[in-house]
Amino acid sequence: MSRIALHNISRQFDDTLAVHEVSLEIASGEFFSILGPSGCGKTTLLRIVAGFERPTSGTISIDSRDVTQVPTQHRGIGMVFQNYALFPHMSVFENIAFGLETKKMEKMAIRRRVEDILDSVHLLEKIDVPVPLLSGGEQQRVAVARALVVEPAVLLMDEPLSNLDVALRLKTREEIRLLQKKTGITTVYVTHDQSEAMSLSDRIAVMRSGRIEQVGTPAQMYEAPASSFVAEFLGGANVLPARVSRSEQKIIAGKLVLSAPATFLDGFGDEDATLVVKPEAIVLSPSVDDGDVTAVIVHKEYLGFTTNFLAQVGDVTLRIASMSSERTKHLRSGDAAGIRFDWSRCTLLPHA
Amino acid sequence: MNRFTIKRLIPVLLLGTVYAGYVIYPLTETLRESVNIGGAFSVANYVDILRPGNSANFEALWNSVLVSILSVLFSGILGTFLAFVLTQFTFPFQGLLSRLAVVPIALPPLVGVIAFLFAFGESGIIPRIVQEVSGLSGSVIALEGFSAIVAVHTYSFYVYFYLFVSTSLRQLEAAQLEAAQTLGSTALRTLRVIVLPELKPALLGAAILTFMASMASFSAPLLFGGDMRFMTLQIYNAKLNGELDVAASHSIVLTAVSIFFYIVLKIVTPRGSGVRRSKGTGRSGLVSLSAPVRRMLIACCVALLALELLPIAIIILISFAKEGSWTWQILPAAYTPENYQKLFADPYVFDPIINSSLMSLVAVAACILVGVGISYVLVKGSLRRFRDIGDVAATLSFAIPGTVIAISLILAFNTPGIFTAQNVLVGTFWILPLAYFIRMFPFVVRSTSASLDQLDDSLIEAGESFGAGSFRRFRKIVLPGILPGIIAGALLVIITAIGEFVSSVLLYTYSNRPISVEILAQMRTYNFGAAAAYSVFLLMLVMLLSVLAGYIGKEGKTHPSSVNI
Numbered sequence: 001m002s003r004i005a006l007h008n009i010s011r012q013f014d015d016t017l018a019v020h021e022v023s024l025e026i027a028s029g030e031f032f033s034i035l036g037p038s039g040c041g042k043t044t045l046l047r048i049v050a051g052f053e054r055p056t057s058g059t060i061s062i063d064s065r066d067v068t069q070v071p072t073q074h075r076g077i078g079m080v081f082q083n084y085a086l087f088p089h090m091s092v093f094e095n096i097a098f099g100l101e102t103k104k105m106e107k108m109a110i111r112r113r114v115e116d117i118l119d120s121v122h123l124l125e126k127i128d129v130p131v132p133l134l135s136g137g138e139q140q141r142v143a144v145a146r147a148l149v150v151e152p153a154v155l156l157m158d159e160p161l162s163n164l165d166v167a168l169r170l171k172t173r174e175e176i177r178l179l180q181k182k183t184g185i186t187t188v189y190v191t192h193d194q195s196e197a198m199s200l201s202d203r204i205a206v207m208r209s210g211r212i213e214q215v216g217t218p219a220q221m222y223e224a225p226a227s228s229f230v231a232e233f234l235g236g237a238n239v240l241p242a243r244v245s246r247s248e249q250k251i252i253a254g255k256l257v258l259s260a261p262a263t264f265l266d267g268f269g270d271e272d273a274t275l276v277v278k279p280e281a282i283v284l285s286p287s288v289d290d291g292d293v294t295a296v297i298v299h300k301e302y303l304g305f306t307t308n309f310l311a312q313v314g315d316v317t318l319r320i321a322s323m324s325s326e327r328t329k330h331l332r333s334g335d336a337a338g339i340r341f342d343w344s345r346c347t348l349l350p351h352a
Numbered sequence: 353m354n355r356f357t358i359k360r361l362i363p364v365l366l367l368g369t370v371y372a373g374y375v376i377y378p379l380t381e382t383l384r385e386s387v388n389i390g391g392a393f394s395v396a397n398y399v400d401i402l403r404p405g406n407s408a409n410f411e412a413l414w415n416s417v418l419v420s421i422l423s424v425l426f427s428g429i430l431g432t433f434l435a436f437v438l439t440q441f442t443f444p445f446q447g448l449l450s451r452l453a454v455v456p457i458a459l460p461p462l463v464g465v466i467a468f469l470f471a472f473g474e475s476g477i478i479p480r481i482v483q484e485v486s487g488l489s490g491s492v493i494a495l496e497g498f499s500a501i502v503a504v505h506t507y508s509f510y511v512y513f514y515l516f517v518s519t520s521l522r523q524l525e526a527a528q529l530e531a532a533q534t535l536g537s538t539a540l541r542t543l544r545v546i547v548l549p550e551l552k553p554a555l556l557g558a559a560i561l562t563f564m565a566s567m568a569s570f571s572a573p574l575l576f577g578g579d580m581r582f583m584t585l586q587i588y589n590a591k592l593n594g595e596l597d598v599a600a601s602h603s604i605v606l607t608a609v610s611i612f613f614y615i616v617l618k619i620v621t622p623r624g625s626g627v628r629r630s631k632g633t634g635r636s637g638l639v640s641l642s643a644p645v646r647r648m649l650i651a652c653c654v655a656l657l658a659l660e661l662l663p664i665a666i667i668i669l670i671s672f673a674k675e676g677s678w679t680w681q682i683l684p685a686a687y688t689p690e691n692y693q694k695l696f697a698d699p700y701v702f703d704p705i706i707n708s709s710l711m712s713l714v715a716v717a718a719c720i721l722v723g724v725g726i727s728y729v730l731v732k733g734s735l736r737r738f739r740d741i742g743d744v745a746a747t748l749s750f751a752i753p754g755t756v757i758a759i760s761l762i763l764a765f766n767t768p769g770i771f772t773a774q775n776v777l778v779g780t781f782w783i784l785p786l787a788y789f790i791r792m793f794p795f796v797v798r799s800t801s802a803s804l805d806q807l808d809d810s811l812i813e814a815g816e817s818f819g820a821g822s823f824r825r826f827r828k829i830v831l832p833g834i835l836p837g838i839i840a841g842a843l844l845v846i847i848t849a850i851g852e853f854v855s856s857v858l859l860y861t862y863s864n865r866p867i868s869v870e871i872l873a874q875m876r877t878y879n880f881g882a883a884a885a886y887s888v889f890l891l892m893l894v895m896l897l898s899v900l901a902g903y904i905g906k907e908g909k910t911h912p913s914s915v916n917i
Contacts, residue, residue, distance in 0.1 A: 050530070050534065051533075052530055052533075071533075072530070072533040072534055073533055073534075073536045073537070073538070074536075077534055078534060078535075079530070079531065079534040081527045081530070081531060082527075083525075083527060085525060085527035085528045085530065085531040086528075086531075087528060087531075087532075087545075087546055088550075089549040089550065089552075098532070098535050098537070098545070099534075099535030099536060099537075102535060102536040102537045102538070102541065103536060146531075146535070147534070150535060150536065152534075156534075
């Protein structure tokens with residue numbers, strides 16, 4: 001069980017700043033995800049932790065030991081690569097035994113350890129199969145086993161599920177989480193998939209253009225996004241540039257004029273702001289009741305448990321997610337509908 | 353049989369006849385001759401070659417094998433070293449240097465050997481300099497005999513190792529090396545356990561090609577061999593002495609060895625191995641070396657490549673030597689452009705250039721016709737089910753040494769036969785282009801097949817669905833797609849044919865003597881300047897065509913073929 005601390009890490013590549021003054025504390029045993037769009041610097045940050053890249057400035061420590069200048073081999077990390085990086089000319093056994101052999105462990109003990117770990121990833125029967133003959137999901141599990149078998153202090157994973165098909169991704173996701181819980185190993189997980197990060201992580205750091213936007217538990221991030229970027233990236237929220245009118249208790253986003261409760265406007269005067277509305281914070285009804293805003297349905301997407309709508313109010317298009325019900329069943333594109341806002345699930349952010 | 357089947361069978365039958373008549377039949381004739389001593393069946397020739405003892409023929413086999421093994425060893429060391437340095441480190445002019453590293457393979461066979469002779473041979477410029485500087489006899493470092501042949505082979509064939517190994521190293525995934533690092537592996541262990549096994553197919557493939565090319569090598573033993581016996585020389589001498597049965601038996605042994613290794617090669621280097629993708633981020637070097645060691649290795653690599661250019665620089669220098677001006681001096685004493693002027697002004701000297709060009713053009717036309725046909729039938733046509741075996745068969749003549757092809761043509765076409773419309777080809781103009789065709793049509797087969805592989809079947813099916821006939825489909829849909837491949841293959845044929853020596857020297861007549869044979873004649877009469885000027889002219893022509901081929905298609909470049917020197 002190990003703690004990781006990054007202090008003011010920056011990494012410059014020629015004239016691009018891939019990572020900019022990142023500081024993070026990752027607790028012992030924590031499952032920590034770094035989430036962000038491609039090119040945001042998340043993989044570079046992970047590679048700095050692994051020791052493949054040296055930071056241009058800043059320090060990294062694992063368990064209070066400064067490892068900034070320590071080569072990868074001596075950092076006590078295990079890593080699962082995006083394309084697994086299994087050694088193609090070796091069998092499953094040889095791949096997993098590789099790390100144990102470098103530790104000069106006795107042959108019988110190696111065999112036992114490999115069998116144990118294969119058992120826990122349900123691949124024991126494939127022990128002598130050459131890795132190119134395994135399916136994608138099996139290769140992925142071998143990669144995890146190979147990283148874990150050496151009992152590293154820290155497990156690093158670089159988009160380990162992105163090469164799997166959707167069904168397998170969901171199943172493997174659960175397995176990874178269970179395995180991590182069982183071993184209690186501190187894990188840093190890089191992904192661009194928000195649902196993966198939400199479902200797996202104790203805490204998430206959202207990265208954008210080399211900087212950390214927000215760090216927190218999945219619930220904190222979702223409920224109280226610190227920026228419109230986080231809100232949009234994590235929850236698919238509607239992000240509306242708006243004007244706050246304190247005196248009239250109104251929020252005006254283009255043609256959309258909303259009356260908001262006074263508490264919602266706390267801390268704001270008459271100023272520009274950003275209104276963040278989660279798709280499920282908009283309540284849709286087939287009739288326009290008192291206090292409702294009139295919207296026009298432009299698109300409907302039936303997903304079973306939920307139904308997604310795109311609705312237009314003047315020049316503003318809103319994403320709405322509602323539970324499928326009798327009430328909304330008959331709404332079609334072109335229909336007028338009433339919408340109202342659940343303010344407890346909306347956030348007002350200062351103008352960026 | 354309906355009309356449809358017959359129509360599909362016609363091209364197969366035509367191509368089959370060409371293949372049987374000009375590749376298989378000459379070999380069977382050679383086999384027949386080799387066991388025909390004075391009109392009676394006898395395996396005495398084979399016994400003489402294969403039974404260990406003091407016979408000249410066994411000595412030839414032994415020397416050829418020994419030279420080939422040593423050539424593999426030294427080529428392997430040099431080529432692998434250059435591949436490592438040029439792919440693993442970053443330094444200025446790297447691109448230029450990696451292009452220089454493949455130059456020797458582009459040299460016309462005889463030209464490379466002669467350039468080497470001028471530089472390092474008994475009376476070469478380097479031994480002369482050593483003698484002048486140190487007072488020692490220059491022959492101390494002069495290369496002759498066995499060591500010279502191994503050196504020439506190394507000079508020419510290390511390129512196989514360089515190309516194969518550097519390709520493998522580039523494909524080696526950085527993430528695998530990083531994974532090994534995270535698992536605590538040292539650089540040395542990673543090299544031994546991860547990198548070397550990944551390089552094994554490349555090393556094995558290059559070793560086999562080098563071995564085959566060394567066994568088939570003719571120019572090097574001819575110019576450096578002295579009294580030593582080698583298989584190709586033995587064939588050449590036996591033919592000159594009129595002992596065709598001896599020449600034939602040597603040819604068969606040499607062919608058997610070559611074909612055996614060719615098939616092994618096809619097995620160990622599978623076609624189209626899976627391409628692994630990895631993310632763009634990061635690229636760790638294979639081994640982390642301290643800066644001084646790295647600098648030393650890079651310096652070593654640059655020095656070797658400079659040394660490689662030395663023979664070429666020297667042959668250019670000598671091409672300007674005034675006739676008779678170079679006797680005991682280190683460098684020729686007087687220079688003149690005369691040798692080049694004569695090349696074009698003197699009709700006697702210009703003749704071989706006309707001959708070689710004409711014969712190359714005839715050969716390339718035949719290569720295109722047959723090569724494109726074969727590859728279409730194998731890749732998209734009625735024989736696609738037999739693609740693998742067909743590929744090996746179609747490119748089989750790559751495996752047959754040029755000397756053997758010449759002997760087999762002599763034995764097959766010194767009497768009228770059905771494949772020659774009752775003509776005798778030996779002693780005519782046509783036998784040289786025929787030899788070129790047999791040796792080189794696989795170039796076109798391979799480059800065209802590569803293009804055809806890229807061509808989606810659905811395109812052809814779409815043409816079919818619009819009711820286009822098979823000829824129109826080929827002309828309108830297939831041909832435009834594969835034209836770059838055909839042209840690349842054709843250029844490779846011309847490049848090789850225009851400097852061809854190994855077969856030509858056994859088949860030429862005075863009236864159609866090609867450039868290479870004329871170079872040898874000038875060397876034999878000590879007209880070094882003229883020989884050098886010819887060589888440089890040929891070199892320039894070949895380089896020019898290579899650059900052109902490089903522009904048009906990449907198909908022919910990835911896998912070097914075995915071209916005898």
